[in-house]
Amino acid sequence: MWSHATLGEVCQIQSGAGFPLKHQGCPKGDFPVFKVGDMNTVGNEDYLIETPNYISEEIRNALGAKVLPPESIVFPKVGGAIATNKKRRIKVASCVDNNIMGLIPDQEKISSDFLAWWMRGIDIYEFSNKANPPSITQATVKDWPIAIPPLEEQQRIVAVLNEAFRGLARARENAEANLQNARELFESIKADELGRCVSDGENVTLSDVAEIKSSLVDPREDSYIDMLHLGAGNMITGTDELIDVKTAREEKLKSGKYLFNETTVLYSKIRPYLRKAARPDFQGLCSADVYPLTPNPDKLDRDFLFHMLLGHDFTEYAISGSDRAGMPKVNRKHLFAYRFELPPLDMQRRIAEVIDEVHISCRALSELANKKIQDIEDLRQSLLQKAFAGELT
Structure with a gap:
């Protein structure tokens, strides 16, 4: 009893x-x-x-x-x-x-x-x-x-939970390993694609093929107040996924913001090791801590630029030149001085397509692994609830 x-x-x-x-x-x-x-x-x-x-x-x-x-x-x-x-x-x-x-x-x-x-x-x-x-x-x-329950029943419940949670811990380790493998596979293939040796490529700096066209605007004006606003906090590391996006009105913005559109690649200059960038499919406003980069469409493919900015080589470059005083930031001069081998446009597009296709596949694997991890957590909680409701057999 x-x-x-x-x-x-x-x-x-x-x-x-x-x-x-x-x-x-x-x-x-x-x-x-x-x-x-x-x-x-x-x-x-x-x-x-x-x-x-x-x-x-x-x-x-x-x-x-x-x-x-x-x-x-x-x-x-x-x-x-x-x-x-x-x-x-x-x-x-x-x-x-x-x-x-x-x-x-x-x-x-x-x-x-x-x-x-x-x-x-x-x-x-x-x-x-x-x-x-x-x-x-x-x-x-x-x-x-x-x-x-009586002490003997307590011991039985503890033994069952010990054994069950050991099994769940192993299952979680396997799921987390699968998640890590999916991430590493994507990064490996992306690095291979971006690192291709291109004999007929052109050696350029970022300033040769992209620019910042936008100037700061007042987000309180009627033309801008209902536009969506993006900052580093809305970007997910290493992907173009966006979260918690709100309008300038909803965020009650006051300071100047940059305009962007569907041709722009956004790159967060704050803490470059976080690898935050976006290629939005809408017009909006971005934080002054985000660079709105417009590629020259005759020389640089937008999707290729996006993947390059999230690549290992550019990230290492950005980190090496970021201001170490206080919060690390990539200044505009250092950003545009980045030198790289630029493939022809048709190859840029093929490289970006391959990376996007691999990302879709790896994301599906990641979602399966994350679901498995969540299922394990749910089962852990269910076991505990049953154990202390006297329902654990």
Whole structure:
């Protein structure tokens, strides 16, 4: 029979303490001190395993910090924190800072393994106050409801979940490998196409075959206010996909913007390593942090220009000349000084067509892999819901 209880009835609930900076960063001491940032440990969803912070027993006593015993479960107290909604266990007696709360299970009522799985299945901020950001109090945590089976059944549920999640982890790894393979295949074929040795090509600079024709306009004017606006945030790295596109009116734009049309290639000059460009099929406005490049149609194919700007060689060139002070940017002089081998127009078009066709195929593979990953996540959540509803067979 399952019984109904609150966390306060089956756990001791303990908040962390403040640790002044002068006591942080010590690599040796009696107790590790975990902070919220430590909960982002890669490669282990269950345990906190690394921290650069330790304190001595003497300092712990002076600060009045309590010790959490091994197998305690810890989580952030404030929404919006670095490790929001992450839960971890600790392997050795440890202290935590005042942004973390700990649960010490009463092992005669609830096992640490069962509690850790239960915590994985809940959104802890559903129980928070309505502040912004949401926060969790010790008094609130004590009242969280939990259904608990006998210890023997807890052990069975934990064993089933351990085995199932190991299988799901392997399936996710395979899906992620397929996703990475699809991306690498596309980039490899694109690099091969753009890197073809063209004996009858022409050595040019970008300024020889493209220009910026547009000047800045006021997006508040009637002629422009209902035009769509594109910035770097609307572009997806390495593709021409656009997201969250809105009009100048919807974004309440005030500063000057560039006009573009269906003949333009847009290139984001911010952080060139992100490889953001677009070839829109509509007329609109773009941010002043985006270059609206118009290729000379007698010399440079628009689609070829788009793929070249996202290629490895141009990206390395753009990075090498970007302003390192503050946010890296590609200045106009460096952009137009880019020198490359330009194939004849008919070959440019064939190269761009091949890259576009490969991108369609690889995108289909990527979508399948992403769907598989999402299906795995959905199954994980379904298993957890069934496990703590007493429906796991």
